[in-house]
Amino acid sequence: MTALQQQGKAAKEAARILATASESRKNQALEAIAAALLARSGEILAANAADLERARANGMSLSLQDRLALTEDRIRGIAKGVREVIALPDPIGETVRETVRPNGLRIGRRRVPLGVIGIIYEARPNVTVDAAVLCLKSGNTTILRGGKEAFSSNQALTEIMRQALESAGLPADCVSLVQDTSRESANELMNLTEYLDVLIPRGGRGLIRAVSSNARVPVIRTGEGVCHTYIDKAADLDMAVEIAYNAKCSRPSVCNAMECVLVHSAVAGAFLPAMAERMAEKNVEFRGDERACAILGDKAAAASEADWDSEYGDYILAVKVVDTLEEAIDFCNAHGTGHSEAIVSDSYTAGQKFVDEVDAAAVYVNASTRFTDGGEFGLGAEIGISTQKMHARGPMGLEELTSTKFVVMGSGQVR
Amino acid sequence: MTALQQQGKAAKEAARILATASESRKNQALEAIAAALLARSGEILAANAADLERARANGMSLSLQDRLALTEDRIRGIAKGVREVIALPDPIGETVRETVRPNGLRIGRRRVPLGVIGIIYEARPNVTVDAAVLCLKSGNTTILRGGKEAFSSNQALTEIMRQALESAGLPADCVSLVQDTSRESANELMNLTEYLDVLIPRGGRGLIRAVSSNARVPVIRTGEGVCHTYIDKAADLDMAVEIAYNAKCSRPSVCNAMECVLVHSAVAGAFLPAMAERMAEKNVEFRGDERACAILGDKAAAASEADWDSEYGDYILAVKVVDTLEEAIDFCNAHGTGHSEAIVSDSYTAGQKFVDEVDAAAVYVNASTRFTDGGEFGLGAEIGISTQKMHARGPMGLEELTSTKFVVMGSGQVR
Numbered sequence: 001m002t003a004l005q006q007q008g009k010a011a012k013e014a015a016r017i018l019a020t021a022s023e024s025r026k027n028q029a030l031e032a033i034a035a036a037l038l039a040r041s042g043e044i045l046a047a048n049a050a051d052l053e054r055a056r057a058n059g060m061s062l063s064l065q066d067r068l069a070l071t072e073d074r075i076r077g078i079a080k081g082v083r084e085v086i087a088l089p090d091p092i093g094e095t096v097r098e099t100v101r102p103n104g105l106r107i108g109r110r111r112v113p114l115g116v117i118g119i120i121y122e123a124r125p126n127v128t129v130d131a132a133v134l135c136l137k138s139g140n141t142t143i144l145r146g147g148k149e150a151f152s153s154n155q156a157l158t159e160i161m162r163q164a165l166e167s168a169g170l171p172a173d174c175v176s177l178v179q180d181t182s183r184e185s186a187n188e189l190m191n192l193t194e195y196l197d198v199l200i201p202r203g204g205r206g207l208i209r210a211v212s213s214n215a216r217v218p219v220i221r222t223g224e225g226v227c228h229t230y231i232d233k234a235a236d237l238d239m240a241v242e243i244a245y246n247a248k249c250s251r252p253s254v255c256n257a258m259e260c261v262l263v264h265s266a267v268a269g270a271f272l273p274a275m276a277e278r279m280a281e282k283n284v285e286f287r288g289d290e291r292a293c294a295i296l297g298d299k300a301a302a303a304s305e306a307d308w309d310s311e312y313g314d315y316i317l318a319v320k321v322v323d324t325l326e327e328a329i330d331f332c333n334a335h336g337t338g339h340s341e342a343i344v345s346d347s348y349t350a351g352q353k354f355v356d357e358v359d360a361a362a363v364y365v366n367a368s369t370r371f372t373d374g375g376e377f378g379l380g381a382e383i384g385i386s387t388q389k390m391h392a393r394g395p396m397g398l399e400e401l402t403s404t405k406f407v408v409m410g411s412g413q414v415r
Numbered sequence: 416m417t418a419l420q421q422q423g424k425a426a427k428e429a430a431r432i433l434a435t436a437s438e439s440r441k442n443q444a445l446e447a448i449a450a451a452l453l454a455r456s457g458e459i460l461a462a463n464a465a466d467l468e469r470a471r472a473n474g475m476s477l478s479l480q481d482r483l484a485l486t487e488d489r490i491r492g493i494a495k496g497v498r499e500v501i502a503l504p505d506p507i508g509e510t511v512r513e514t515v516r517p518n519g520l521r522i523g524r525r526r527v528p529l530g531v532i533g534i535i536y537e538a539r540p541n542v543t544v545d546a547a548v549l550c551l552k553s554g555n556t557t558i559l560r561g562g563k564e565a566f567s568s569n570q571a572l573t574e575i576m577r578q579a580l581e582s583a584g585l586p587a588d589c590v591s592l593v594q595d596t597s598r599e600s601a602n603e604l605m606n607l608t609e610y611l612d613v614l615i616p617r618g619g620r621g622l623i624r625a626v627s628s629n630a631r632v633p634v635i636r637t638g639e640g641v642c643h644t645y646i647d648k649a650a651d652l653d654m655a656v657e658i659a660y661n662a663k664c665s666r667p668s669v670c671n672a673m674e675c676v677l678v679h680s681a682v683a684g685a686f687l688p689a690m691a692e693r694m695a696e697k698n699v700e701f702r703g704d705e706r707a708c709a710i711l712g713d714k715a716a717a718a719s720e721a722d723w724d725s726e727y728g729d730y731i732l733a734v735k736v737v738d739t740l741e742e743a744i745d746f747c748n749a750h751g752t753g754h755s756e757a758i759v760s761d762s763y764t765a766g767q768k769f770v771d772e773v774d775a776a777a778v779y780v781n782a783s784t785r786f787t788d789g790g791e792f793g794l795g796a797e798i799g800i801s802t803q804k805m806h807a808r809g810p811m812g813l814e815e816l817t818s819t820k821f822v823v824m825g826s827g828q829v830r
Binding site for chain 2: 107115250355361362368370391395
């Protein structure tokens with residue numbers, strides 16, 4: 001047995017115990033984790049300082065260093081996040097859609113955990129705790145495989161969680177960290193079919209694509225977002241400007257930010273200059289097709305083919321003029337990543353058609369794509385935003401980390 | 416582009432049209448299929464005769480020839496199955512759990528099709544129609560990859576369905592058959608990630624395992640069933656004998672049949688001889704552990720390790736005596752395939768504990784495992800019985816062939 005197989009076996013055994021743990025037991029463990037994170041912040045900061053020192057020595061960019069860095073304040077934020085998970089209802093054990101069959105069999109579907117969840121992520125050490133506690137509350141054990149840059153921080157955070165779990169009477173192996181941060185260990189995890197029930201990559205497009213194409217365990221693809229907003233000819237243009245501004249500028253680095261605006265040719269001449277003026281305060285860079293460039297003049301550069309598929313994550317916006325609603329829908333389906341797509345229109349028919357025909361996790365009429373989020377959708381904290389259709393689609397809360405089993409109560413029925 | 420990629424692209428394009436087809440349009444197509452199957456049964460039988468002739472020349476076993484063979488009567492049965500699917504409610508378009516958020520956003524989850532579903536199966540030509548029509552009713556297009564033994568039959572059935580689809584105003588490419596029946600084409604289908612949303616293997620253990628371990632597209636594992644019945648010390652032994660008899664003998668070739676009976680040592684001496692007597696009429700062969708053999712005498716042979724993991728599919732039963740409920744639960748979890756597991760007991764505590772701790776798609780108290788079936792569970796026709804936890808678990812009806820999308824209706828909300 002390899003070290004990772006042993007870790008998988010331990011996680012699977014812990015999963016059987018955790019699956020039937022009561023909500024109060026799980027909440028006790030979560031509270032113990034929150035308290036220990038606060039009480040032992042010195043240890044966490046010391047480990048993080050070691051990671052940061054290595055990062056600086058290796059010439060890591062300042063923005064990546066910022067993602068890696070922990071502070072007292074950020075640790076308080078992580079602990080607060082744990083307590084928010086305590087407040088969420090436990091999905092496990094609930095019976096959904098129980099029926100009694102004509103032969104008297106009582107058949108219900110009971111919510112159960114998925115089992116062992118692998119999380120592969122990059123430089124943000126907060127994911128270590130965020131992901132582990134969501135899995136814990138939903139009865140799943142976790143195998144965490146963070147980036148090598150954050151290894152010392154992740155190690156400290158994981159040890160604190162493991163000790164807190166034991167103090168609350170749950171197995172330490174409910175949460176564990178992969179000790180080997182080589183590419184080989186990531187590949188081994190992606191193929192640990194005997195022990196892993198699902199693998200969720202959290203990070204950039206490169207990571208997610210590598211996991212999706214190499215894994216033999218079931219994967220949930222999350223977080224890749226090339227999102228569009230289509231300004232229809234029947235749009236309220238003031239509303240359209242505000243929605244586009246919000247979708248692009250409120251937080252351009254996140255996956256639900258808009259990357260491309262599509263505008264109907266009948267209103268492009270009025271809309272695009274107003275949008276450009278509104279976005280000027282953020283110095284948004286425009287990359288337009290020929291007609292958009294003709295309207296925007298020297299404010300826009302010519303878009304290349306690659307622009308239509310780019311997740312900029314920055315104050316850059318692709319701009320395209322279309323002649324029909326159908327053209328907009330086709331463009332969203334061809335170039336979107338199935339994340340979030342919006343139409344701004346006061347036409348009932350156009351809104352319905354857009355919602356019916358655009359194939360994405362979330363489709364909007366007259367609102368900003370920035371709302372695609374577990375909290376905003378009322379699901380509580382989220383483990384990610386699924387852009388696939390299997391199992392879960394869109395923001396994934398606790399319920400999306402569960403499966404069901406049929407529980408059949410009889411009195412001697414035979415077939 | 417390979418031939419299969421072209422087929423995938425066509426299926427994907429057809430899926431976009433089918434996704435928004437009305438229920439009445441889909442039902443028209445289904446009725447056209449049922450009518451054409453009956454009207455053109457001569458063609459189907461001629462194609463099937465060619466398959467059977469090749470099968471006989473290649474020395475196919477009589478039982479496999481029987482699976483391959485179609486008759487007027489079987490074709491009527493297939494057409495009847497299509498009409499039963501017409502009667503099932505269309506799951507597509509229903510909005511589940513719509514809420515209004517404090518900011519006024521109205522957010523609902525709308526059921527949508529998965530998209531393009533691949534089906535890999537073996538010698539039974541009836542699967543060609545059964546699978547295609549369930550996918551069609553749930554708005555999914557299908558790429559069928561049947562076994563080479565049934566190619567002529569599958570070809571005839573698929574052509575009839577494609578023409579019926581067109582006659583009802585839907586694209587022929589809603590259903591298509593892979594023309595190359597080599598192992599390479601199966602492998603290519605398992606990796607057709609660009610066009611296939613999910614792949615469902617239907618067949619024996621070898622096929623299902625090969626697909627699960629080679630596919631990069633999402634797979635739903637179905638139909639592998641090593642099912643146990645545990646006779647607790649608090650069982651009503653008359654009921655236990657009838658349930659065990661039914662679970663083993665009513666149809667031993669199917670996946671929900673029992674392969675192994677576990678019995679508490681306190682009642683083994685009374686139960687096992689009574690069970691053996693009841694099963695004598697079917698000449699069931701027993702393979703027991705030491706204690707079971709001591710009780711059953713010359714009626715049982717000694718079980719080997721392999722017996723505890725065997726899906727016999729025949730009148731053979733593994734028999735094991737256990738000393739505790741916990742031992743029975745551990746044994747089910749170690750040797751079961753996560754399909755169906757039953758306890759016979761009048762102890763409330765024992766029944767609850769078994770149901771809580773056994774990890775399977777369906778867990779039973781005081782009933783036969785043979786009920787694990789879409790029809791018996793009230794889901795209508797089924798495409799298979801999932802033994803995995805992701806996406807769907809247990810019998811899969813039309814609803815399990817769907818995903819959802821969040822539909823968000825706003826009035827200018829920004830974040």
